[in-house]
Amino acid sequence: MSSGRVFAVASGKGGVGKTTTAVNVASVVAEADRSVVLVDYDLGMANVGQVLDVEDPAGATLHDVLAGDAKPLDAVSAAPGDFDVVVGGTDIEDFGRADPSKLRGMADALRSEYDVTIVDTGGGLSHDTTVPLGLADETVLVSTRQAAALENTAKTRDLVERVGGTVRGLVVTRVSGSDVADDDEVAALDVDVLGSIPEDGRVADSERAGEPLVSFAPESPAAVAYRELGYELLGESPPLSFKDGDGEGAGDAQPGAAMAEMMGEGGDAEESSEPSLLSRVTGGLLGSNGKD
Ligand SMILES: Nc1ncnc2c1ncn2[C@@H]1O[C@H](COP(=O)(O)OP(=O)(O)O)[C@@H](O)[C@H]1O
Ligand SMILES: [Mg+2]
Known part of the structure; x- marks a missing residue:
């Protein structure tokens, strides 16, 4: 298995939980003993570096790679949660330097190095946002259950298809109360529901701690749901129990x-x-x- 899989995490709207999903799926995939790299491809508002509190970023950022100033693997740093990360630049000039067409070479380089590459994207439908959707093997759509978010998700779904990508399914986030994911509006999207992530106050706590929720609060409701999702994406069953600690010996699939x-x-x-x-x-x- 020399060639890894590339997932894009996308939504039509910002603030719905893409970065949270990308970070936690990356962490679960690492728990499942795969090598994984998370790429912060939100070119305008790169924030994975903050969310994960990457202490010692590599000498280069994604923007440097997309500007042709650094090699893909030079931009890889270690993230808390046992996976690697490529953070974006945060200066305003960085945005102008980035050439989205260079993402393909980047993805190819990472694909040959890692079992799984996860590309977090910015919200919206602009050209640079769509690039990862066309080159990922599978796109994971993320939406809350709000009508506006779901409408935008339908557009993103169509866009993925138009750029030759593949929609793996939908993750419904910030689900509260007795909401269930497969209600009419969600069903109307006609995509598989891969998971339903509850609203969970520990998400904000984990961000403050600079750690993925799944390692920060492994038994919190959203962490449990993210673990389900991560294994679902790998096509495996999650361990029966995942007490804190290393998740090894916690029961096999x-x-x-x-x-x-x-x-x-x-x-x-x-x-x-x-x-x-x-x-x-x-x-x-x-x-x-x-x-x-
Ligand atoms: N399951 C959840 N429960 C509670 N808050 C959440 C949850 N998922 C995301 N959030 C919060 O929602 C906000 C947006 O999440 P984020 O992942 O950054 O969205 P996006 O990347 O789509 O803009 C953040 O403040 C995050 O803490
Ligand atoms: Mg984000």
């Missing part, structure tokens, strides 16, 4: 056979055996593994 179909999610044909969401949420108690 459930043997659960494929049954996404049972959930009526139009189970992706690509990776064969993953247990249903229901099965995973209930630790295998519900949603049996009937593969045939």
Whole structure:
């Protein structure tokens, strides 16, 4: 396996939880023993560096690479949470220097170095925002359940297709109360719902601490949901328990056979055996593994 997978995290609207999703998925993928790099491709408002409190950034930023002033791997630094990160420049001139067409070379370089590359993007539909959507293997859409956010998500979904990308599905964020992700408006988008992340006050705490939520507060509701999501993206089952500490020996993937179909999610044909969401949420108690 010399060639890794590239995921883009996108939304039509800012402030819906893309960066939170990208950071935490990166951390979960690292927990699952994959090498992973997170690229902050929000060219205008790069903030992964702050959210993760990257202490010792590499000598170069993404903007330097996109300006042709640095090699892709020179911009990689270590992030808390056991993964690597490419932070963006934060000076206003940096924005003008960046040439989005250089992102492809960057992604290729990272793809050959890491199992998983996650590209966080800025909100909106401008040209530079769309570049990662065309070159990622799969785009993960992020939206809250607000009507305006969902409308913009529909546009982003169309855009991904127009630039030749692939939508993996939707992550519904900041879900509160008795909200469920698969209501009518969400269903109207006609994309798989990959996960539903509850509103969780620990998210802000983890940002203040400069750490991914999944390591900062591993058992908080949003962390649990992000863990589900991360393994879902890998096509695996999450460990049955994930006590603090290293997540190793915390129980291997459930043997659960494929049954996404049972959930009526139009189970992706690509990776064969993953247990249903229901099965995973209930630790295998519900949603049996009937593969045939
Ligand atoms: N599940 C959540 N619960 C509570 N607050 C959240 C959650 N997800 C994101 N937030 C907050 O929402 C704001 C926007 O999140 P962010 O991930 O930066 O969005 P984006 O990258 O789409 O602009 C941040 O202040 C973040 O702390
Ligand atoms: Mg962001």
